[in-house]
Structure formats: C-alpha cells, structure tokens
Amino acid sequence: MSTPVESRQARVIDELRVFIKKVLSDPTIAVKSVDIARKLRSEADANELIAREISANTTIRIPEKWSEADRMFLDIIDEVLDDEEALY
Numbered sequence: 001m002s003t004p005v006e007s008r009q010a011r012v013i014d015e016l017r018v019f020i021k022k023v024l025s026d027p028t029i030a031v032k033s034v035d036i037a038r039k040l041r042s043e044a045d046a047n048e049l050i051a052r053e054i055s056a057n058t059t060i061r062i063p064e065k066w067s068e069a070d071r072m073f074l075d076i077i078d079e080v081l082d083d084e085e086a087l088y
Helices: 004-025 028-040 046-057 068-087
Strands: none
Touching (some): 004 068, 028 068
C-alpha cells in the first residue's frame, strides 16, 4: 500500500512521461512553448496566458486546474528563459 505522497509522486511521474513522449514525437512543441512564453512572460497573469496559448497551439493540454506536473512544466519554461536572459 502506498502513502499519499507516493501516490502523488507516481501521478506526477506518469504525467511527465506522457509529456516527454509528446515532446519527443513532435520536437516543435518545445520551441513553440518557449516562443509563447517569451512573448507573454511580461504580461499580468503570464502563466495563465502561457498555459492557455500552449494548449491552443500545441498537443500539450494544460487544464484550468493545474497539476503539479503542469506547474513544473511552466516553472521549467521560466527557468529556460531566465537562463537565456543571463546569456545576454
């Protein structure tokens, strides 16, 4: 029997596996997602706008109620853009 924490971690891992499969099957997802985030990053409620735009323009679906994996994906995009800005 697994604990609630183990169950939550298993759910996140499963979501991330599905996401990674999508990205590997369509490499344009990563580029589109970063481009969208770059464009909307400075807006009020940027993560909401980014999530909606990614859902509308890729095969990635980020629901209105975000899971931990959804939040992690948006955080990672933000980190990528932070790293990009640090280079310049």
